Amino acid sequence: MDNSASVSTWAWSPSRAAGGALAVGGVILLVAAVIAASDPAGLVLMGIAGLMLLGFAAHALVIRPRLAVTSLDGQPAVVIRSLGGTHTYPRDRIERIRLLDFRRIGRRTGQLEFDFLNDDAPTTAIVDGLRDDTRLVVFGRWDLGADLSDVADELRRAGFVVDDQRA
Known part of the structure; x- marks a missing residue:
């Protein structure tokens, strides 16, 4: 693509x-x-x-597209579509993006995880460990219709930090 x-x-x-x-x-x-x-x-x-x-x-x-990267006020933003509607998250509302790999029933499957800050959560909170005011959204290969490594590479090119935690 x-x-x-x-x-x-x-x-x-x-x-x-x-x-x-x-x-x-x-x-x-x-x-x-x-x-x-x-x-x-x-x-x-x-x-x-x-x-x-x-x-x-x-x-x-x-419900298409499930995940999109767009520009919001000159900054990259992630757009998520789900049954609950369309949500746009600018870069400062994204706590973490992780690319994971799990062993399930004898084969390896990947996940792309997004931790988004809730609307009322401060963007500059000092927290040790995981925050309680985030929303977790998980995508697999089926959800995105593409290889998760390719999606992670495109997110990096758009300016997002993607933690690659695959084994």
């Missing part, structure tokens, strides 16, 4: 193809539930699974 033109072009979200595949899977499960209507347990289980897949697909296809 070439983002050299402008800071406002940096945006990441789940793949549209993956969201479409979830939608197709949800429809297939709902059709299978109707076909298996003679089995009440199968009807309920496949119906619930189909509705959940459609919900995941809607989330992946509607």
